[in-house]
Amino acid sequence: MPAQIDIKELHWLLDIVQCLDVGVIVLDRAYRIEVWNSFMENHSGLGSDEVQGHNLFELFTEVDEAWFRRKVETVVQLGTRAFSLWEQRPYLLHFKSYQPITGQADFMYQNVTILPLAAMGEIEHVCVMLYDMTDAAMHKLGH
Template identity: 45%
Template sequence: MNASTKTLTQNTEGTASQVPLELLDSIEVGIAVLDRNFTVHVWNKFLENHSAKKAQSVIGGSIFSHFSEIDEAWLRTKIDPVFNLKSPVFIIWEQRPFLFKFTCNRPVTCAAEFMYQNVTIFPIVENNGRVERFCMLVYDVTEQALGKLGMEHLNEELKTASRVDGLTGLFNRRYWQERFDEMYKLCVRRGKPSTALMLDIDHFKRINDTYGHQAGDKVIQMLAALIKRCVRETDLAGRYGGEEFAIMLNDSTVEDARAVAERIRQLAQRLTVEHEGESISFTVSLGLAQFSADFKSAMAWLECSDQALYKAKESGRNQYCIYE
């Protein structure tokens, strides 16, 4: 029988109905009929067009021999209820983006590499009540998938923007404070040492007045990048305000924190920021306070590191001081 004149036979309540393949070809849904051996019996135009495989080349062969991207063991297990329970099976793109790896042939504005698909698989019940074949419907849900993924990406960007300081890429003050409060409570429960560190740029107003605010912003950015290199992923670094930064050194005694503070101080002292033909040098002062059970709140702890920072400023700047 010629492929163009074949019919799809489906038994419903014992009545056989003949569906011309021409009708199946006019539907914007992929339609395939397979048997228990996963041999293809129907392959409509939608599937031809998106797979670039003609019906006559696919029909009569195993679906797995034509589409290597399909996990055979997984699909056989997935389809078990179709034969054993005469129950339909659904595959949604959130669980598996596609069954057939069809390229996305939508307009050039389409951001997808491949077609996202929802697949419905239902049994074809013969007159004797047995299920020897099943029908597979493949829906193109690329637009819906991209819409949802785009919204999730936007939400993630908004979440990041609400946490991160736009100039430095460090945590902003509000989010840093929230995390610091959580770490304070953890220190109270665990009793392990951690150290809070405050630092700011010495004579920053002089930099702004001499070179301009854009130069000042560049100095802040360079110092932030330096801080990122000096702390661990488990530490918490943020821009606390203006030219002031706050760092929580997790599971670190004040002796451990000394090394970090001195490294930041030395690297900042050696750093030169180029701006509009000018070379700008700067130094930083730092204050350290190790956690103590005597601190009644996170802010009390941070205030102690701020007092140590003030002492470093009063003692001549370009140094660190430890809260006693």
């Protein structure tokens, strides 16, 4: 019998996801946004109510759709995580860099992790996590 999560624990988990200094997006198999945490709201300027149910590629045309679909399909087929480092691809979503002191980057360099989310053995969603790597990129690039 699967473990039951009580409503209090669910609220704690949702609070944690909202407070992470990491972007969290949950997409269904049609690439519609179901979860959009406060990191994503703050950096995109779009609230979760504005993006929920919308297709990622329609809202963010800068996403390399063919590349991203291949990544997600691999995650779904293999049931394992996939990664993209800023050195390979500087960003998934083109966000402004928020470096208050140096301000040397024109955009936020991002590492990306894509996780399969299974319900009843079926992978129906993926979680995309965006990590702001701008400081590390600026240091490595000598800025």
